[in-house]
Amino acid sequence: MxxxxxxxxxxxxxxxxxxxxxxxxxxxxxxxxxxxxxxxxxxxxxxxxxxxxxxxxxxxxxxSVSKVFTLTLALGKHGENVWRRVGREPSGSSFNSIVQLENEEGKPRNPFINAGAIAISDLVLAGHTPREAIGEIVRFVQYLANDEQIAIDPAVAKSELATGYRNIALANFMRSFGRLDHPVDHVVGVYFHHCALAMxxxxxxxxxxxxxxxxxxxxxxxxxxxxxxxxxxxxxxxxxxxxxxxxxxxxxxxxxxxxxxxxxxxxxxxxxxxxxxxxxxxxxxxxxxxxxxxxxxxxxxxxxxxxxx
Amino acid sequence: MxxxxxxxxxxxxxxxxxxxxxxxxxxxxxxxxxxxxxxxxxxxxxxxxxxxxxxxxxxxxxxSVSKVFTLTLALGKHGENVWRRVGREPSGSSFNSIVQLENEEGKPRNPFINAGAIAISDLVLAGHTPREAIGEIVRFVQYLANDEQIAIDPAVAKSELATGYRNIALANFMRSFGRLDHPVDHVVGVYFHHCALAMxxxxxxxxxxxxxxxxxxxxxxxxxxxxxxxxxxxxxxxxxxxxxxxxxxxxxxxxxxxxxxxxxxxxxxxxxxxxxxxxxxxxxxxxxxxxxxxxxxxxxxxxxxxxxx
Amino acid sequence: MxxxxxxxxxxxxxxxxxxxxxxxxxxxxxxxxxxxxxxxxxxxxxxxxxxxxxxxxxxxxxxSVSKVFTLTLALGKHGENVWRRVGREPSGSSFNSIVQLENEEGKPRNPFINAGAIAISDLVLAGHTPREAIGEIVRFVQYLANDEQIAIDPAVAKSELATGYRNIALANFMRSFGRLDHPVDHVVGVYFHHCALAMxxxxxxxxxxxxxxxxxxxxxxxxxxxxxxxxxxxxxxxxxxxxxxxxxxxxxxxxxxxxxxxxxxxxxxxxxxxxxxxxxxxxxxxxxxxxxxxxxxxxxxxxxxxxxx
Amino acid sequence: MxxxxxxxxxxxxxxxxxxxxxxxxxxxxxxxxxxxxxxxxxxxxxxxxxxxxxxxxxxxxxxSVSKVFTLTLALGKHGENVWRRVGREPSGSSFNSIVQLENEEGKPRNPFINAGAIAISDLVLAGHTPREAIGEIVRFVQYLANDEQIAIDPAVAKSELATGYRNIALANFMRSFGRLDHPVDHVVGVYFHHCALAMxxxxxxxxxxxxxxxxxxxxxxxxxxxxxxxxxxxxxxxxxxxxxxxxxxxxxxxxxxxxxxxxxxxxxxxxxxxxxxxxxxxxxxxxxxxxxxxxxxxxxxxxxxxxxx
Structure with missing residues (x-):
């Protein structure tokens, strides 16, 4: 133009x-x-x-912009099976609401609210250690942007790990419904790290x-x-x-x-x-x-x- | 094509x-x-x-397809003031839910759920009797489709009036929050009639x-x-x-x-x-x-x- | 003492x-x-x-103190069948909440919240016109208090009928779930009148x-x-x-x-x-x-x- | 008798x-x-x-019967200040509901639902290590029953720690609202142990x-x-x-x-x-x-x- x-x-x-x-x-x-x-x-x-x-x-x-990239990655690995874990509907509530989870047996409404993105992190972890999963996400975003300089800000990741009680609550809540395959600290570790991407x-x-x-x-x-x-x-x-x-x-x-x-x-x-x-x-x-x-x-x-x- | x-x-x-x-x-x-x-x-x-x-x-x-036409009509009459009466967000609940109304002081989330369309009927009524408002809606749809044969099915309208308790509940509920300008029976009368358009x-x-x-x-x-x-x-x-x-x-x-x-x-x-x-x-x-x-x-x-x- | x-x-x-x-x-x-x-x-x-x-x-x-008397009357007429219509649990929400009704298919949590008392009014109406039911309630309260002077304040009853949109909403909502046997205006008529007892x-x-x-x-x-x-x-x-x-x-x-x-x-x-x-x-x-x-x-x-x- | x-x-x-x-x-x-x-x-x-x-x-x-004893203990230590942390109303929902917490900014409705008892555990922890708090609770129950044989079943406590995701979610959720003074794992440690009392x-x-x-x-x-x-x-x-x-x-x-x-x-x-x-x-x-x-x-x-x- x-x-x-x-x-x-x-x-x-x-x-x-x-x-x-x-x-x-x-x-x-x-x-x-x-x-x-x-x-x-x-x-x-x-x-x-x-x-x-x-x-x-x-x-x-x-x-949370990173959720677009982790969803893309999870769709690549699991295809339409992703939708067994998260829905595709607007939530009608705030980004970190837990009410919806209780009403719908721990299944997040969509992959872009926090609970949904945590479920996507669980899917990205399949077959990986947390460190590997985080590495895969970073490399995927580097590949998308064609820029190897892109990295995670470790201070932000650490800051979230120390204070992200609400997200840890969401993950434990989903785990209580059997909706996560991996340990809660692994899943939120991946989640907090990809959210800490600096671009x-x-x-x-x-x-x-x-x-x-x-x-x-x-x-x-x-x-x-x-x-x-x-x-x-x-x-x-x-x-x-x-x-x-x-x-x-x-x-x-x-x-x-x-x-x-x-x-x-x-x-x-x-x-x-x-x-x-x-x-x-x-x-x-x-x-x-x-x-x-x-x-x-x-x-x-x-x-x-x-x-x- | x-x-x-x-x-x-x-x-x-x-x-x-x-x-x-x-x-x-x-x-x-x-x-x-x-x-x-x-x-x-x-x-x-x-x-x-x-x-x-x-x-x-x-x-x-x-x-409910008629709600597109009544919204268009209400926007023509009231412009962006329509959004003082209804929101623009997905509801995250079923078409006739009343829960959202209680949580948000009687303001419907959008003009396409039942409560929202009832609020739009109230706006279309401004300055009109119910009969006039219904007539205006029918003529507007005839004009849009360029077809004067389009009419309301009176048996359907009557059937809704006799059994539409849930919608009458929604209207009374909004009225209790001061969110309707016209009598409840006028408003639901207009609503039930435009929903009964046969096309x-x-x-x-x-x-x-x-x-x-x-x-x-x-x-x-x-x-x-x-x-x-x-x-x-x-x-x-x-x-x-x-x-x-x-x-x-x-x-x-x-x-x-x-x-x-x-x-x-x-x-x-x-x-x-x-x-x-x-x-x-x-x-x-x-x-x-x-x-x-x-x-x-x-x-x-x-x-x-x-x-x- | x-x-x-x-x-x-x-x-x-x-x-x-x-x-x-x-x-x-x-x-x-x-x-x-x-x-x-x-x-x-x-x-x-x-x-x-x-x-x-x-x-x-x-x-x-x-x-709402009158709800004690209408419950007593309904128990006398219908016995434990009353509990098919209303529950016996605290509601955890305000007196006129409609949220609970939506979550529990129109069955009020107890006979003392508004919705529950409206359901009780419906039971008191069994076999009666609204006028008869109201008369029976007044006579019952006179009998309890051993005082024939007790009466309904008609100005209060009329005031409620004219403005009680929220209660009318509750009644229509229950009716939509098939939980009332009588016409909504009969039921709320009885309800508004017994609430207007002056003592x-x-x-x-x-x-x-x-x-x-x-x-x-x-x-x-x-x-x-x-x-x-x-x-x-x-x-x-x-x-x-x-x-x-x-x-x-x-x-x-x-x-x-x-x-x-x-x-x-x-x-x-x-x-x-x-x-x-x-x-x-x-x-x-x-x-x-x-x-x-x-x-x-x-x-x-x-x-x-x-x-x- | x-x-x-x-x-x-x-x-x-x-x-x-x-x-x-x-x-x-x-x-x-x-x-x-x-x-x-x-x-x-x-x-x-x-x-x-x-x-x-x-x-x-x-x-x-x-x-959960143990919640009576921890409440009694907390009232002894903190008096009526306990009610700054938990309410006194029936919840209108199940024992482990998190919905109420979200609606009321992380304050549990009463000390007997899980969230409320977790808040009480936090109060009992004041000035103590988790081990000391657990010891104090056990001694208090022994004193009440006048029976020094009463003890915690360590297998049950361990079983809860390993699988109590929902309670861990509740604790993290309250923590996110600033409603716990102690680390989440300390608080739920005390909670899981007093629930494991064998009597x-x-x-x-x-x-x-x-x-x-x-x-x-x-x-x-x-x-x-x-x-x-x-x-x-x-x-x-x-x-x-x-x-x-x-x-x-x-x-x-x-x-x-x-x-x-x-x-x-x-x-x-x-x-x-x-x-x-x-x-x-x-x-x-x-x-x-x-x-x-x-x-x-x-x-x-x-x-x-x-x-x-």
Missing amino acids: ADLQGIVDEIYEALVPRLGEGRVADYIPQLAHVDPRKLGLAVVDVDGSVYKAGDCDETFSIQ TCTQLAHAGLFLAAAGRNPLTGHTVVSRERARRINALMLTCGHYDGSGDFAYRVGLPGKSGVGGGILAVAPGKASVAVWSPGLNHNGNSLLGSLALEMLAHRTGWSVFGP | ADLQGIVDEIYEALVPRLGEGRVADYIPQLAHVDPRKLGLAVVDVDGSVYKAGDCDETFSIQ TCTQLAHAGLFLAAAGRNPLTGHTVVSRERARRINALMLTCGHYDGSGDFAYRVGLPGKSGVGGGILAVAPGKASVAVWSPGLNHNGNSLLGSLALEMLAHRTGWSVFGP | ADLQGIVDEIYEALVPRLGEGRVADYIPQLAHVDPRKLGLAVVDVDGSVYKAGDCDETFSIQ TCTQLAHAGLFLAAAGRNPLTGHTVVSRERARRINALMLTCGHYDGSGDFAYRVGLPGKSGVGGGILAVAPGKASVAVWSPGLNHNGNSLLGSLALEMLAHRTGWSVFGP | ADLQGIVDEIYEALVPRLGEGRVADYIPQLAHVDPRKLGLAVVDVDGSVYKAGDCDETFSIQ TCTQLAHAGLFLAAAGRNPLTGHTVVSRERARRINALMLTCGHYDGSGDFAYRVGLPGKSGVGGGILAVAPGKASVAVWSPGLNHNGNSLLGSLALEMLAHRTGWSVFGP
Whole structure:
């Protein structure tokens, strides 16, 4: 798109006066130290051109955005059997709710709420030690982004392990229903580590490019998943990717997306581009406030929307 | 699309052996009398060509599919103020759940669950008697479909009025929170009547065509809503249109859609076509079993999906 | 008890400085007009002696206290079959919650929450018109209290009929599960009328005397219920009589009791006395604030408690 | 009571034909090995006389009955501050529900559901190592029963530690709300150990005698708690002692009681006697089936009831 760089620059400029808005997540101590005035954007189109602005090359904790990659990995290993472990429906409750688990016998509603992603970690562990599983996830994300620099931030992983009581509760709860195959500390170990992946917007947009391009990364030529699976992962991102704000994101932005409490969002414009934004201040649903706004502006100015010409 | 008629015919033939599967809704006495072996399909593309098969020209009770039209009407009258009355999030519970209402002070989660559509009926009533509001809805649907034959089935409306205790409960419950402006019997009167609209698949596909064509009905030339509003209605259909089976429908079919317990489904392929299917047997989520399958087959064979090229 | 009148007087004097505390119920318009500084106490012991203080001979709306009498009446008509319609467990939620009904297929948890009392009204209606059923309830309460002056306040009954949307919702909701035998408007008509009974503390204490005296009113000599049934009604009052404050009332007061939003409480000291208090200001659980305190003081000074010598 | 031994014998004989009914708890592996045909009864009256029958001198795992003793201990150490940590209301849900915790910010409804007893274990830990806290609990129960033979069954404690995922989930969940002062593994260690106390019916009836005798053990002369606190503990047992079957137990038996999944029940007839029964088969609420029946028969034949003369 001819003037995409211009649009990206405009969005960044328009949001500069609002830097610092929203509330930085503080339940993971390491995240609370982040500068709330950061804002980065990166767009990679299906031809491989990159358009970016702001703090787009600074690493941040991608947190729940990583769930897109572990789901992709688990689907590769277990195929449609994944759905025996997690559902595919929006949850109608917050990201860390345990109520739904009790009502549905320990089966998480979808792979993007915390409980669901923990169940996916259990699947990724199959046949592996925790260390191996974590290594496999990191290498998979490096492969997706074609960038071997991507790594886990050990301080964040450790911080989550020390304070993630709610997630440990979720895992023990699922275990009590017989829904995990591996020891709880192995499973949450894998979960906390993949959430601690540190990436830049540019890396993240590259890592998601296969979802915009029918399952194939046009820059490397690697076919990551089938065309149909790429669509299906996008469908899950659209209906479940923003917790209890998914409907609102679909309404405002109109693109599949997955957010993380670190303030990052990965969005996909199928057939067009992969987009990553980052701004640490969150809205009341736990999604990046300026990041959501940036995506809404981008969708509006480019006309990108899955919901209409 | 050259061979779209061939695809429609193939789908019908493939499903003939399964006619009668699913469970016909019996909670509205009049609906229980419907022949469970009916199956109709109609596709109208954005050029106005029509492709159809089976019982596509037989009228059926569109029930909750009508909620798409009343929402469109309410948005026309009240604009974004509609969202003061109903939310935009998937409910995570069944179509007639009252639990969510108690937890969220009587505000329905979205306009497509029963409580939400009742709130929309209240908005459509503004400045009208019930009779006038019902008349306005019928004329609006006739206008959308460009067909003055469309009418309400009075026996179905009466049947619902006599037995719709759960919906009357929902309305009284919302009224107790001050969330309805009009008397409960007026509001549910409007609601039960618009749910009793009788339409054929062909009529229904025409009525939804504006959603596939950026808000404008290409056959009549009428601009019904703006391009942006068409996208947004499609977004709501995708995230909330199939109750607690919306995620699954998005995963399997990949198109915005709205189902009704009469067995009808309206689906939208943005920029491509409007599709209506009808088969009375329902799956466990209360959506047409063969209708969902027909749409899954259609999406697969045409490649239509909002989630990828 | 020699100095019971002294104790009653002391309690009244001790609470005079706090008259007006609490929040008067305003959801029934007629109740909102009551003078918040009222406080009445009446104790009738099993020998028939009466001890009283304050506004003990002024009528007030007994509201949910009436549920004790309709339950007694329904048990007389239907025996243990009553428990096919309502449970016997504390609800763990507020008096007018509908969530529990959805989770348990429309069967109320106990006869003292609103939904349960509505189900009891349906049982009292068996074989009667609403007018007859209401008449039977009034005569039954007159018989219990041995006082033909007791009557329903028609202004309160009418006020509830006009604004009781939540109770109408509960009744329609139960009807949708097939849990009511009579038309909803008949059932809520009976319910709203018995809640509108106007009684004085003195009358109310007399009406409850049979529960303190093994089922027999010692003043009239009438055996109202068997010894065992009197115990069982007391058990229900203790576990369920104060909605979600029942545990706290048992902890502090230690006697079976039933409260109403009009500010009245009937308490029973088995083998000792029947006690009625009235003060319109309510605590956060919807029970009379000063009335609860008066009963706590009375139990403390008399040593009356079902939980120990 | 002259013929109390006769009544106890009759009850045992009457239930012999039903030995083995109910379902033995199997979620703790060690408990599943118990002979389902066991039945023991022991009554100790306030004069110290003992009446017993069946397997009354065989030890069993008292499980949740121990919560009465840890609550008593915590009240002794922390007084009414205990109620900052746990509520006093019936839960309206099952013994191990986590839903209530999420709705009420991690504060358990009462000290007798699992979450509440875990919070009490945290209080008992104050100033102690887990080993010391466990030792203190054992010595306290020995003191109550005046029997130094009472001990924890280490195999049961270990079995719970290895499989108690749901309780570990509850503890982590409360910890996530900042509601535990000590490390989760310390707290659940104490909890699992006191639940693994092995006692006979005779020992258990002696241990509960102070609750029947105004806080003082008449056999040892020790004042354990004040008269008022004994009443209050009895009140909590009555409203909350049988999980979601507490209302039914109050209705049928009419005495304060606390059950455990090992099949034991401790019941208190204030001013009369302390009663312990044991039979491993449970009813659908997780309370001893024959044990409940034995208590219902005992209450009926002795006339003991807190709810009436």
